[in-house]
Amino acid sequence: DIQMTQSPSSLSASVGDRVTITCRASQGISNYLAWFQQKPGKAPKSLIYAASNLQSGVPSKFSGSGSGTDFTLTINSLQPEDFATYYCQQYNSYPRTFGQGTKLEIK
Amino acid sequence: QVQLVQSGAEVKKPGASVKVSCKASGYTFTNYGISWVRQAPGQGLEWMGWIITYNGNTNYAQKLQGRVTMTTDTSTSTAYMELRSLRSDDTAVYYCARGSDSDYWGQGTLVTVSS
Numbered sequence: 001d002i003q004m005t006q007s008p009s010s011l012s013a014s015v016g017d018r019v020t021i022t023c024r025a026s027q028g029i030s031n032y033l034a035w036f037q038q039k040p041g042k043a044p045k046s047l048i049y050a051a052s053n054l055q056s057g058v059p060s061k062f063s064g065s066g067s068g069t070d071f072t073l074t075i076n077s078l079q080p081e082d083f084a085t086y087y088c089q090q091y092n093s094y095p096r097t098f099g100q101g102t103k104l105e106i107k
Numbered sequence: 108q109v110q111l112v113q114s115g116a117e118v119k120k121p122g123a124s125v126k127v128s129c130k131a132s133g134y135t136f137t138n139y140g141i142s143w144v145r146q147a148p149g150q151g152l153e154w155m156g157w158i159i160t161y162n163g164n165t166n167y168a169q170k171l172q173g174r175v176t177m178t179t180d181t182s183t184s185t186a187y188m189e190l191r192s193l194r195s196d197d198t199a200v201y202y203c204a205r206g207s208d209s210d211y212w213g214q215g216t217l218v219t220v221s222s
Contacts, residue, residue, distance in 0.1 A: 049208035049210065095169065096142065096157070098144075
């Protein structure tokens, strides 16, 4: 199975900050990586697919990059509604696997 | 607009089975596969399996093999996930999601396993 490791596990930031979350795959997954945002009590929401493509309706403050084993999610100009938990997932091979999540909290 | 609407919360006893439904609308059902993902209380996301909706082919997580069955009814654009021999650690919110990249998600179904 491919292991997905996110860092950091938690992150404290202020409104207006820019943050970057990293996701590393235990083996190459090309660009078959998605990023999700989840707020408490809600279903995950898709932000990015194929490592760097923004889902329809997702603001351009979110961006993704990477290929192979190393990927990043960057969020510019944090707003209160961005504080949530973020997950990466590889869909290159079965079983699909998620990172453990990164909880983004307000400083 | 694309929607995945799941069935309501369930409470089951250990050893019982549960079947969760996921009704799709707003797109051609057989053009996208469906994933099932669960989330235990306070935990992360766990991929359970995948079904190709146009032919019913499935791929399940190893740890659930033998206990889980995913099916579809193309006449009603509905996907189903049945989990048998329920244990307390199956207590979780269960989600369906569309496509390889899980672009749309159902609202979730809480399954509580308790004696």
